[in-house]
Amino acid sequence: MNLSKLAVGFSLLLPFGMSTASAHPTVHVQSGFTISMYRVGNKTGIEVEQNGVIRFELEKTGSNITFKIRDASGKVTQQGTRFDAIPASVLSAYPGLKDSLDQSFKPVDQNDLSNPNSRAAKLKILRQHNPAGHAVIDRLKNKEGFDFFSGIDRGESVVDALDTGVHEGLHMLDGEIERHDAQASYFLIDQRIVDAPRMKTFHRSQVVKLMTPQEKSDHYVETYLEGTSGAQGLEVLLDELNAYAHGAWTTIELSEGLNERNTINPGLVAMMDYTAKYLRLASAEQKGLYQQMKGSRYPTTIDTLWSQAETVLNRACASKRGGLDGTWKARLRHLYQTAEKGTVESFIGRRLDVPENCR
Numbered sequence: 001m002n003l004s005k006l007a008v009g010f011s012l013l014l015p016f017g018m019s020t021a022s023a024h025p026t027v028h029v030q031s032g033f034t035i036s037m038y039r040v041g042n043k044t045g046i047e048v049e050q051n052g053v054i055r056f057e058l059e060k061t062g063s064n065i066t067f068k069i070r071d072a073s074g075k076v077t078q079q080g081t082r083f084d085a086i087p088a089s090v091l092s093a094y095p096g097l098k099d100s101l102d103q104s105f106k107p108v109d110q111n112d113l114s115n116p117n118s119r120a121a122k123l124k125i126l127r128q129h130n131p132a133g134h135a136v137i138d139r140l141k142n143k144e145g146f147d148f149f150s151g152i153d154r155g156e157s158v159v160d161a162l163d164t165g166v167h168e169g170l171h172m173l174d175g176e177i178e179r180h181d182a183q184a185s186y187f188l189i190d191q192r193i194v195d196a197p198r199m200k201t202f203h204r205s206q207v208v209k210l211m212t213p214q215e216k217s218d219h220y221v222e223t224y225l226e227g228t229s230g231a232q233g234l235e236v237l238l239d240e241l242n243a244y245a246h247g248a249w250t251t252i253e254l255s256e257g258l259n260e261r262n263t264i265n266p267g268l269v270a271m272m273d274y275t276a277k278y279l280r281l282a283s284a285e286q287k288g289l290y291q292q293m294k295g296s297r298y299p300t301t302i303d304t305l306w307s308q309a310e311t312v313l314n315r316a317c318a319s320k321r322g323g324l325d326g327t328w329k330a331r332l333r334h335l336y337q338t339a340e341k342g343t344v345e346s347f348i349g350r351r352l353d354v355p356e357n358c359r
Helices: 088-093 097-104 119-129 131-139 144-149 158-176 204-210 219-224 234-258 267-285 287-294 298-318 326-335 339-348
Strands: 005-007 026-030 033-040 043-050 053-061 064-070 076-080 182-187 193-197
Touching: 033 097, 033 144, 043 097, 088 097, 097 144, 119 131, 119 144, 119 158, 119 234, 131 158, 131 234, 144 158, 158 182, 158 234, 182 234, 193 234, 193 298, 204 234, 204 267, 219 267, 234 267, 234 298, 267 287, 267 298, 267 326, 267 339, 287 298, 298 339
Parallel strands: none
Antiparallel strands: 005 026, 026 033, 033 043, 043 053, 053 064, 064 076, 182 193
């Protein structure tokens, strides 16, 4: 998995009024700048940030686009409503921007099987090699979101693109299927649905208190436990645990089916760790909430999502094509030796063991 392409979430981007993060930017980290793509409702957008300042932004609604170019102080210096009006100097200043615009914003005949960026071509690959990923996108009502997030950049593997597309499509699907009596709903790889009960949970950013300095240096901490993303609760953290499992399953199956070598996104292990730390923190500092959670559907839901993650990781550790990076395999084994392991076991009511193929 190309880890320069990361899925990140911000609660302020929620398009459906749901508690789960249904719109997640995809970030391309370059030397000195980042390119972020996002979807909010029927709008899609892209931003280039350099030294903490948005230097370029484009938003598309339907077939209409608007773009703005800003100087180093953030002042708008140029704007327009056509792709061909974007100065070549801007495209050359930020390598990767043109590819991102071409793949995710310019019109594509979605039924053209000869175009690898068409929906039809991507769904054909998923149908043949990754039925679970195909089931997510097939059920998704708003498939334009999948088209947007699965744009294949020049030189990028279709495996990376479809991992991202399924991951983000799953977030959107979880938002679409949310049940009226639930805080959040999760569509599983085996196509069952589990829920998080309606309950106010504390910000997931608090789990940083349980981290070692080495753990805090992990880029997933900045992405998921800081800023507005860190201000989200347990139900959204579980949505990430579910999405990373789906994305990893897609990478494994496509890597094996297409005979490519890739590694799954280790965000799956990170989300397991954060979930375990969240439960440990709740049991130690939020005893009333912890007991309320334990008496609800949460134990069954977390047990199901954790088991799903273990199944995915067990397959990854055995795969000769879509494996788990060795550093993260060691981190997974360490997780099963921590105090958090006992907390999870107590919460879900069963014993935990490192997935057999990852030992």
